[in-house]
Each structure stands twice: as C-alpha cells, then as structure tokens.
Amino acid sequence: MPSPRDIDPSTPAIRFEGVEKRFGDNVVLQGLDFEVARGDRVTLIGPSGSGKTTILRLVMTLEEANEGYIFIDGQPLTHTDEGGKRVALKERHRNEMRKRIGMVFQQFNLFPNMSVMENLIEAPVHVLGLSKADAVERGRELLARVGLVDKEDAHPSSLSGGQQQRVAIARALAMDPEILLLDEVTSALDPEIVGEVLEILRDVARTTDITMLIVTHEMHFARDVSNRVMMFDGGRVIEQGDPETIFTAPTHERTKSFLSAVLGT
Amino acid sequence: MSGGWNWQHVWDSLPTLLEGFLTVTLLVTVVGSVIAAVLGLVLELLRRSAPAPLAALLTFVVNFIRMTPIVVQLMFAYFALLALDPLTIGIVVFGIHYATYMAEVYRAGIDSVPQGQWEATTALSMSRGRTWRAVIVPQAVRATLPSLGNYVISMFKDTPFLIAITVPDMISNALRYGGDHFRFTEVIVVAGVIFLIASYPTSVLIRKLEQRIAFTT
Numbered sequence: 001m002p003s004p005r006d007i008d009p010s011t012p013a014i015r016f017e018g019v020e021k022r023f024g025d026n027v028v029l030q031g032l033d034f035e036v037a038r039g040d041r042v043t044l045i046g047p048s049g050s051g052k053t054t055i056l057r058l059v060m061t062l063e064e065a066n067e068g069y070i071f072i073d074g075q076p077l078t079h080t081d082e083g084g085k086r087v088a089l090k091e092r093h094r095n096e097m098r099k100r101i102g103m104v105f106q107q108f109n110l111f112p113n114m115s116v117m118e119n120l121i122e123a124p125v126h127v128l129g130l131s132k133a134d135a136v137e138r139g140r141e142l143l144a145r146v147g148l149v150d151k152e153d154a155h156p157s158s159l160s161g162g163q164q165q166r167v168a169i170a171r172a173l174a175m176d177p178e179i180l181l182l183d184e185v186t187s188a189l190d191p192e193i194v195g196e197v198l199e200i201l202r203d204v205a206r207t208t209d210i211t212m213l214i215v216t217h218e219m220h221f222a223r224d225v226s227n228r229v230m231m232f233d234g235g236r237v238i239e240q241g242d243p244e245t246i247f248t249a250p251t252h253e254r255t256k257s258f259l260s261a262v263l264g265t
Numbered sequence: 266m267s268g269g270w271n272w273q274h275v276w277d278s279l280p281t282l283l284e285g286f287l288t289v290t291l292l293v294t295v296v297g298s299v300i301a302a303v304l305g306l307v308l309e310l311l312r313r314s315a316p317a318p319l320a321a322l323l324t325f326v327v328n329f330i331r332m333t334p335i336v337v338q339l340m341f342a343y344f345a346l347l348a349l350d351p352l353t354i355g356i357v358v359f360g361i362h363y364a365t366y367m368a369e370v371y372r373a374g375i376d377s378v379p380q381g382q383w384e385a386t387t388a389l390s391m392s393r394g395r396t397w398r399a400v401i402v403p404q405a406v407r408a409t410l411p412s413l414g415n416y417v418i419s420m421f422k423d424t425p426f427l428i429a430i431t432v433p434d435m436i437s438n439a440l441r442y443g444g445d446h447f448r449f450t451e452v453i454v455v456a457g458v459i460f461l462i463a464s465y466p467t468s469v470l471i472r473k474l475e476q477r478i479a480f481t482t
C-alpha cells in the first residue's frame with residue numbers, strides 16, 4: 001500500500017461512487033457521487049437530516065454503505081469491485097485506511113479515564129508506534145497550538161467544553177491525518193466560546209495542507225476556511241461551488257431558502 | 266443454659282472467634298473477591314467475543330451457577346473433590362459463584378460506556394485489544410465499583426456457609442465454643458458484632474466511592 005505522501009497529487013483524497021446508505025427503509029443517500037481533491041476544504045451544508053453526518057461517518061468507517069464505493073487516495077475504503085461483484089474488504093485493510101483519516105465529534109468524545117496528555121499519546125504510541133517520549137513532545141507542541149499548555153495533566157471532566165474540544169482537535173492532529181472530518185464541532189458549545197475553537201481550526205487550515213471535510217452551521221467560518229461548498233438535499237448534492245458564489249449568488253431555490261433561514265436574512 | 270449476660274464468655278471466646286475471622290472469613294472474602302472480580306470480567310469478555318454456540322453455553326453455565334444456592338455448590342465441590350483441602354474448595358467456590366454475579370455487573374458497566382467512546386477509538390484506528398484494555402474496561406470497571414463492592418459484602422456475609430464443608434470459620438468456632446461451654450448467646454452476638462464492625466466501614470467506603478464517581482463523570 002503506497003504511503004499517502006507519495007500518491008499522485010491529482011488523485012482525489014476522497015471519492016464517492018454511486019454510494020447508497022439506508023437505515024431500514026429510510027434511504028438517506030442515493031447514487032451519491034462526489035470528489036474532494038487533496039488539500040481541499042469542503043463544507044457540506046443542507047437542512048437537518050439531509051445526510052451530512054452520515055457522509056462523514058461513512059468516510060470514518062463508522063457506517064457502512066449499502067451500495068457503491070468510497071475511495072481514499074484512489075484506494076477502496078471498505079468495499080471493492082471484483083468483476084462486477086461488490087466485495088467487503090477486511091478489517092485489517094480498513095484499519096490501514098483509517099490511519100489517514102481523523103475526526104472531531106460534536107460531543108468531543110475524549111477518554112474520561114485518561115489525562116489530557118494520555119488522550120493525546122494513546123494512539124500515536126499504540127497505533128503509529130511512536131516512542132512515548134516522542135509522542136509526549138508532539139503532544140506538548142499540539143497543546144501549545146490549541147492554547148492549553150498548562151493542561152496536560154488535567155482530567156477532561158475538569159475542562160470547559162471549549163477546552164475539551166480543543167484537546168479533541170489536538171488528539172486528531174496527533175495522528176498526523178491526511179484527511180480531517182469535522183462534524184458540527186461547535187454545536188455543543190456555548191456561543192461565547194465557539195470563537196476560540198473556530199480560531200484554532202482556521203489556524204490549522206492556514207498552516208497545514210490537510211484535506212478537510214466540514215459540516216457546520218457557522219457560515220462565516222465555512223466562508224473563511226473552505227474553498228468549496230456543497231449543498232445537500234434529499235440525499236444528493238444539489239449545488240456546489242466556491243463559498244463566495246454559493247453564499248452570495250446561489251442558483252438553486254432550495255439553497256436560497258436554506259441560506260436565508262440559516263443566515264437569518 | 267441460664268439467663269444473664271456473661272462478659273467472661275465474651276472475653277474468653279474472642280481469641281478463637283478472631284482467629285476464625287482472620288484465617289478463614291477474611292481470607293475467603295479477600296481471595297474469593299479477587300478471583301470473582303477477575304474471573305467475572307473474563308467471563309463477560311468471553312461471552313461477548315466467543316462464537317455464538319460457546320457464548321450460549323457460557324450464558325447457560327453462568328445462569329446455572331447463579332440459580333443454585335452457594336451452600337449446595339460448596340457441598341457438591343466438597344464431596345466431588347474430597348482430595349482437596351476444604352479451605353481451598355471454599356475459596357474457589359466462593360470465587361466462581363460470585364464471578365457469575367460480577368460478570369452481570371460488568372455487562373451493565375460495559376453497556377454503559379457511551380457509543381461515542383467506541384467511535385473515538387475507531388477514529389484513532391485503535392486495535393480491538395487496545396480499545397478494550399485502555400478505554401472500555403477502565404470506564405466499565407469504574408462505573409461498576411459500587412456494585413462490585415456490594416457483592417463483596419454479600420460474599421462476606423455468606424462465609425458462614427463454610428460450616429457445611431467443615432472449614433473452621435468464625436461462626437463454626439463460635440458454635441464450638443458454645444458447645445464446649447453450653448453458652449451460645451454471647452459468642453453468637455460477638456460474632457455478629459464482628460461482622461458488623463467489618464462490613465460497616467466497607468459499605469461507607471462504597472458510598473463514598475459512589476459519590477466520587479457521581480461528581481467526576
């Protein structure tokens with residue numbers, strides 16, 4: 001398996017091909033095709049229940065598609081096409097693919113039984129095989145980056161929501177992911193601390209070339225960090241383009257009404 | 266046997282009662298609890314990860330042990346394994362019997378770990394083994410400590426059943442003293458008080474633990 005760093009840069013980081021996802025009888029995504037180029041920052045917008053979270057969870061392999069294929073760096077993620085037959089790939093393969101992908105959750109999901117530093121070094125040490133000393137050093141750099149240098153021995157439960165989410169961002173970055181998935185990472189936070197978390201993500205966007213797939217209701221943030229916005233409705237992409245165009249001159253009626261509802265205009 | 270409380274019997278019986286308490290009652294409780302806590306966790310992890318037929322067999326055995334009285338199990342093991350020393354049999358039977366209860370406690374504890382914790386381990390590409398060891402089990406055990414503690418107290422209070430297999434615990438020493446002196450009142454009361462003195466701090470400790478867990482999670 002080629003390492004992510006020596007893949008042809010023109011290969012999309014993420015590609016969906018005819019993806020269908022059902023929950024029982026509820027068809028959430030149908031015939032979904034889209035690509036995210038390497039280094040792209042793509043924001044998914046759309047009404048609640050349109051399947052944005054599901055897309056992120058499919059990429060993180062937290063859900064499995066019922067039909068179609070997902071490719072990461074051109075390699076199949078969970079299923080592959082073998083002579084017209086859809087074949088599930090082994091857990092070992094999936095886990096290799098997962099190492100390229102990080103995710104930050106709405107509810108942070110820090111490990112409450114570990115200190116902040118233990119949260120940060122658990123996977124680098126036990127998954128990537130870093131030495132503990134190296135992982136701690138990297139952990140400290142990341143804590144500095146998210147403005148929490150003095151919190152390495154703290155317990156997640158003693159931190160505010162905003163601080164916990166910053167640790168969660170550091171934890172995802174500690175794995176040096178090629179792709180970062182952000183699912184409404186500020187929705188569980190009090191309005192006055194949303195800014196501190198978004199500021200860190202802006203900084204990550206500015207200073208790294210990580211491919212980002214973002215779900216957010218913070219339209220200013222989406223505008224600042226993303227180079228493409230995809231509007232979802234009814235399990236499909238109904239409109240996409242650069243943020244300036246989508247936010248100021250949407251063509252689709254559904255996009256217009258969605259945006260005026262969110263932006264309150 | 267005639268009336269009146271005789272303090273002399275209290276002082277005279279105390280050494281043999283304490284000896285039975287320390288060398289049997291406490292020993293069986295402590296070692297039995299450790300066996301039960303570890304074996305209970307192993308049983309529950311096996312039940313979750315074993316192939317369906319084996320898991321079903323395990324569930325059956327666990328239910329069977331839970332549904333029969335411990336005194337019957339003690340007597341069965343005693344007569345089936347006459348070659349073994351009764352104290353060892355007592356410890357092992359108590360350990361296994363309570364392991365089946367603790368397995369159930371662990372099951373609830375594991376189920377109480379939020380889905381988001383599993384998802385975070387997936388997002389970090391953690392292996393199954395590491396997920397269990399570093400994330401799920403520590404959180405599950407923490408959530409179950411009070412219930413596990415209550416079973417330790419139950420086990421402690423069940424130790425007089427050891428009399429059925431001739432192990433000289435505190436109660437059988439009390440009865441022997443009583444038989445020798447034709448006085449049972451004092452020794453039985455003293456034995457009861459010793460049980461109370463030992464269980465009460467333990468239950469207070471468990472309550473403290475419960476409160477601490479409630480505050481920090």
Ligand SMILES: Nc1ncnc2c1ncn2[C@@H]1O[C@H](COP(=O)(O)OP(=O)(O)O)[C@@H](O)[C@H]1O
Pocket residue numbers: 023026028046047048049050051052053054055
């Ligand atoms: N685990 C699940 N079980 C059943 N239905 C689900 C599950 N997850 C999501 N859904 C359904 O899928 C649809 C899309 O959900 P979601 O991807 O969360 O939308 P969004 O993030 O755009 O609000 C919704 O109708 C939701 O009820």
Ligand SMILES: [Mg+2]
Pocket residue numbers: 052053054184215
């Ligand atoms: Mg969502």
